[in-house]
Amino acid sequence: MAGLDIKRLALIHSKVKTSSGDEHVYGTGYFVTTELVLTASHVLSKGLPELIEVRPGAHAHGRESSWVEAEPKPVWENAKLDAALIRVVQPISEDVPLPDWGDMDFQKNQDWDSVAYPDASSEETQNGTEFKTSGLRGTLYAHGGGGQGTRELELGVEDEATLWAGISGAPVFVGEKLVGIIKSSFSSFEQRRLAAVPVEFLRRDPDFRKAIAPKWLQPFPQKTWVLILNQENKYPELTDTVKAAISNRSEDIERTAGRPLEDEPRVVSVTDALESPERLFQFIQAICAAPIMVFDVTDFEPAVMMFLGIRAVVRRGVTLTTTNKSLNESLLSELPFNIQETKLIDLSEEEIGSPKHPLNWIGSAIVKGLTQLQSHPNYLDLPAYNAVRCPEPKDFAGKPLTKDKALMLCSFHKHYTEHYWKYVANKIVKKAAPKTLERMLDISSPRLVGLALYESIRWTPCCIIDWTQWRPNVFFELGVRLACSDIGPISLIEEGEILDERNDIGEANTTASAPTEETGSKPPILNQRHQLIRLLAPTKYKLQGPIEPFDKAFRRYDAIINDQDVSIDDSAIAHNAIYRAIVNSYFWQQEPISRLPHEELSANVQAQLGKDPQKQGRSQVLFSSNPEFAKELRRNVQERWIAAWYYLKGRYAMEEFRSNAELRKQLTTLGEEVAQWLSKTPDYDRIYNEIIEVIDDLGEQ
Amino acid sequence: MEDLLQTIRNLKTRAKNRRDLGRYERAVRILEEEAIPLIQKELSSTSLADWRAQLASELSDCFGILGGLYRRWALETETEQERKLHLRKSVDAYEKGYEIEKNPKHNIINSYNMLNRILSYIFLEPDSLWDATPSEKASYGKAYDVRQELQKIEAVIREQLKEKRRGDIWALADLALVRLLLGNDDPVVAYADFNAKSPPDFAYESALSTLRPLAKLRLPVADKLSRAVELLEEKLGQLQGSSQS
Numbered sequence: 001m002a003g004l005d006i007k008r009l010a011l012i013h014s015k016v017k018t019s020s021g022d023e024h025v026y027g028t029g030y031f032v033t034t035e036l037v038l039t040a041s042h043v044l045s046k047g048l049p050e051l052i053e054v055r056p057g058a059h060a061h062g063r064e065s066s067w068v069e070a071e072p073k074p075v076w077e078n079a080k081l082d083a084a085l086i087r088v089v090q091p092i093s094e095d096v097p098l099p100d101w102g103d104m105d106f107q108k109n110q111d112w113d114s115v116a117y118p119d120a121s122s123e124e125t126q127n128g129t130e131f132k133t134s135g136l137r138g139t140l141y142a143h144g145g146g147g148q149g150t151r152e153l154e155l156g157v158e159d160e161a162t163l164w165a166g167i168s169g170a171p172v173f174v175g176e177k178l179v180g181i182i183k184s185s186f187s188s189f190e191q192r193r194l195a196a197v198p199v200e201f202l203r204r205d206p207d208f209r210k211a212i213a214p215k216w217l218q219p220f221p222q223k224t225w226v227l228i229l230n231q232e233n234k235y236p237e238l239t240d241t242v243k244a245a246i247s248n249r250s251e252d253i254e255r256t257a258g259r260p261l262e263d264e265p266r267v268v269s270v271t272d273a274l275e276s277p278e279r280l281f282q283f284i285q286a287i288c289a290a291p292i293m294v295f296d297v298t299d300f301e302p303a304v305m306m307f308l309g310i311r312a313v314v315r316r317g318v319t320l321t322t323t324n325k326s327l328n329e330s331l332l333s334e335l336p337f338n339i340q341e342t343k344l345i346d347l348s349e350e351e352i353g354s355p356k357h358p359l360n361w362i363g364s365a366i367v368k369g370l371t372q373l374q375s376h377p378n379y380l381d382l383p384a385y386n387a388v389r390c391p392e393p394k395d396f397a398g399k400p401l402t403k404d405k406a407l408m409l410c411s412f413h414k415h416y417t418e419h420y421w422k423y424v425a426n427k428i429v430k431k432a433a434p435k436t437l438e439r440m441l442d443i444s445s446p447r448l449v450g451l452a453l454y455e456s457i458r459w460t461p462c463c464i465i466d467w468t469q470w471r472p473n474v475f476f477e478l479g480v481r482l483a484c485s486d487i488g489p490i491s492l493i494e495e496g497e498i499l500d501e502r503n504d505i506g507e508a509n510t511t512a513s514a515p516t517e518e519t520g521s522k523p524p525i526l527n528q529r530h531q532l533i534r535l536l537a538p539t540k541y542k543l544q545g546p547i548e549p550f551d552k553a554f555r556r557y558d559a560i561i562n563d564q565d566v567s568i569d570d571s572a573i574a575h576n577a578i579y580r581a582i583v584n585s586y587f588w589q590q591e592p593i594s595r596l597p598h599e600e601l602s603a604n605v606q607a608q609l610g611k612d613p614q615k616q617g618r619s620q621v622l623f624s625s626n627p628e629f630a631k632e633l634r635r636n637v638q639e640r641w642i643a644a645w646y647y648l649k650g651r652y653a654m655e656e657f658r659s660n661a662e663l664r665k666q667l668t669t670l671g672e673e674v675a676q677w678l679s680k681t682p683d684y685d686r687i688y689n690e691i692i693e694v695i696d697d698l699g700e701q
Numbered sequence: 702m703e704d705l706l707q708t709i710r711n712l713k714t715r716a717k718n719r720r721d722l723g724r725y726e727r728a729v730r731i732l733e734e735e736a737i738p739l740i741q742k743e744l745s746s747t748s749l750a751d752w753r754a755q756l757a758s759e760l761s762d763c764f765g766i767l768g769g770l771y772r773r774w775a776l777e778t779e780t781e782q783e784r785k786l787h788l789r790k791s792v793d794a795y796e797k798g799y800e801i802e803k804n805p806k807h808n809i810i811n812s813y814n815m816l817n818r819i820l821s822y823i824f825l826e827p828d829s830l831w832d833a834t835p836s837e838k839a840s841y842g843k844a845y846d847v848r849q850e851l852q853k854i855e856a857v858i859r860e861q862l863k864e865k866r867r868g869d870i871w872a873l874a875d876l877a878l879v880r881l882l883l884g885n886d887d888p889v890v891a892y893a894d895f896n897a898k899s900p901p902d903f904a905y906e907s908a909l910s911t912l913r914p915l916a917k918l919r920l921p922v923a924d925k926l927s928r929a930v931e932l933l934e935e936k937l938g939q940l941q942g943s944s945q946s
Binding site for chain 2: 251252255258367611612613614615617618619624625626627629630631634669672673675676679680681682683692700
């Protein structure tokens with residue numbers, strides 16, 4: 001891999017209009033892909049610039065390159081780090097492999113070099129300003145740039161102190177590796193020291209990695225689309241089955257969802273999703289975006305369960321779980337408890353006319369799911385969604401209950417309980433003290449176990465997850481934690497169990513491949529285990545071994561909660577990377593709080609009473625035949641409608657309703673609804689008449 | 702799908718509001734020129750059984766509202782000619798709704814149009830309630846054996862109430878009215894199940910909007926109908942907490 005490539009150097013110019021005229025900012029950048037230029041974010045103007053343009057350093061056929069326009073909004077920016085990626089409208093023609101990214105943990109000082117466009121090198125000519133490149137080199141101080149605040153790279157410069165303006169954003173190379181980008185100069189040290197942003201920090205940001213990664217699964221369709229997650233032991237007919245099922249019901253699906261259906265599902269193998277951090281983040285984005293998702297959970301593979309846990313937190317969409325094992329009573333009773341509440345679709349049914357044939361079942365489940373999603377605001381097909389949205393549990397004095405606890409998520413298998421639990425618990429209570437260790441069984445809340453568990457998973461800062469035995473429940477819970485907490489879990493695994501497909505009791509591990517009947521040969525180890533370990537880097541401990549691994553894991557946790565730097569391998573992800581990836585991909589429009597007050601009030605009433613209560617003859621509200629309750633119910637529904645009406649009417653001036661057709665339609669439609677609810681109640685005559693007057697005034701007679 | 706259903710619901714609400722304001726002409730136009738053609742167009746373009754059933758249910762509901770509109774309009778009209786014209790249109794609209802309602806393909810379990818077509822006919826031909834033989838000089842193109850129809854309707858509603866419309870206030874109100882018209886029950890008994898459901902005020906208003914004018918007709922059960930009006934008005938007054946009773 002080549003080091004600094006002068007052809008990839010870029011001069012960046014951004015122009016922004018200010019009250020005192022146009023302001024021009026110049027800086028340096030470096031093409032990291034054919035269309036993305038890495039630079040310092042302060043090179044871009046503070047407000048939305050009128051123009052950003054980039055001049056690649058390459059001299060095409062001996063001629064000077066020309067300015068290329070860039071998108072005014074960076075594709076990625078981190079103002080705290082002072083770094084940004086901007087996209088040029090026209091990619092450069094040069095072959096641009098990704099840089100060889102370097103880390104920042106140097107044991108000794110290093111030589112560094114760079115090339116930039118300092119103002120000092122620019123010359124005024126008859127044709128205007130000519131910008132010249134200048135080489136820079138010096139010593140990267142291995143132990144500099146630390147201390148308080150965000151870690152930086154400290155660069156000593158060999159050259160004379162000069163006017164450094166213009167060099168911001170220049171790449172810093174140590175040997176072949178890109179280790180940072182210059183962001184500022186120190187006013188001390190005779191201005192012969194520069195500060196650079198370590199690229200390792202950028203690499204820890206999921207959005208940065210997504211931005212520079214080759215696009216995978218994207219762009220997502222604007223239509224209604226289906227995302228399928230195949231397990232590693234792939235059931236080869238799943239995709240065709242889903243495709244045929246949605247094709248059979250395409251018209252229903254389109255009508256229910258209110259938009260066209262994408263015929264081709266996006267199909268992902270779980271091992272592809274775990275191939276790299278970039279792939280993982282893009283898959284997380286897809287999980288957030290997919291209106292319909294199908295998980296093959298036949299073998300309850302750990303990564304499939306982890307992704308199911310993530311989906312359960314992020315999306316109130318339609319999620320189907322399938323299995324190609326016949327669903328008999330014995331299998332149903334052994335299902336992981338998180339799965340027991342879900343409706344598993346049996347792919348093994350062969351009677352084509354049966355409603356339970358997967359072709360019929362999947363199509364029907366999707367249509368029903370989409371219908372109910374629209375009619376029931378609280379529609380759910382997976383556990384956890386509501387529980388993780390509960391407010392933080394507190395005691396009567398307002399003190400958070402979870403802060404004094406360490407939540408332990410682990411196997412409840414007899415073998416684990418007998419052989420691991422005492423040892424692990426013993427070590428953890430020593431390291432977590434004074435926190436008390438709590439497993440699901442120990443949660444003292446009187447609430448339903450599932451609710452209390454997921455609530456704790458979200459709110460307990462110190463959450464320990466023992467992967468030992470690769471249990472499906474544990475990986476579902478891992479997914480939930482990764483998705484809903486900004487503090488990653490302390491992941492542990494017993495080193496003998498890392499890749500062992502059989503546990504010590506000789507029982508086939510639920511997540512290992514099934515042995516082949518013909519040969520009885522040992523099944524291959526699931527590749528996803530290696531991938532999960534590489535990406536999430538659990539701490540390995542040895543049963544009956546020393547306490548050091550636990551010590552290391554808790555030191556790391558302490559560093560995390562104290563906002564200290566925690567180094568990670570480039571092939572692993574940061575402790576909270578999945579949470580951060582979700583924050584920026586989250587389909588927040590599904591949250592009730594994103595609705596306007598009148599929409600929320602209306603949705604609230606309709607959720608209770610149905611959308612056409614006069615048509616239906618049975619009250620949707622339980623026990624509403626109690627006369628007093630019925631009376632109060634009616635009254636409060638009317639009051640909610642009145643509140644919705646006054647909010648919307650008072651929110652805008654009548655003139656705005658008159659001049660804006662969309663607003664007018666909203667108000668008159670709402671008014672009609674409210675009037676219908678008030679028209680028979682004499683107490684509301686005044687308000688009723690007022691509504692009719694407004695509707696008449698707006699032209700609806 | 703949901704958007705279209707919402708549009709239909711909005712149109713129905715607009716029509717009902719115009720009806721309540723006495724703006725019958727406008728209400729009729731909303732249904733006849735907007736809601737009904739919209740549903741019919743969609744029905745003609747789809748072959749999906751579930752969706753067709755849902756649309757059919759909305760269409761029969763629209764015809765029912767239209768039938769009710771014409772009836773109220775008729776009862777407020779001053780000239781006899783117009784009264785009869787609107788009542789015929791009312792029966793027509795209910796008949797159309799009933800044709801849809803009784804089509805087993807649509808799986809609509811209701812008695813709305815089935816009963817109301819007969820009620821509008823009674824307004825048109827009050828004597829028909831005790832005449833076993835349909836009048837040859839009927840004001841409507843078709844003559845009904847009203848008592849026989851009411852007996853059939855009672856049986857149908859009773860069957861519906863067993864399971865599919867169990868506890869349905871509209872079914873209970875319809876059954877009570879049929880029993881009253883047939884002279885089989887006293888008002889308190891007839892409306893006992895309906896009242897036990899603590900129906901909302903719009904259900905009382907709806908029942909009263911039919912009972913009040915029926916009670917004014919020269920019917921053999923006029924006395925029972927008047928007492929039923931008093932009973933339901935009292936209940937409505939209690940519900941609204943006002944001095945209506």
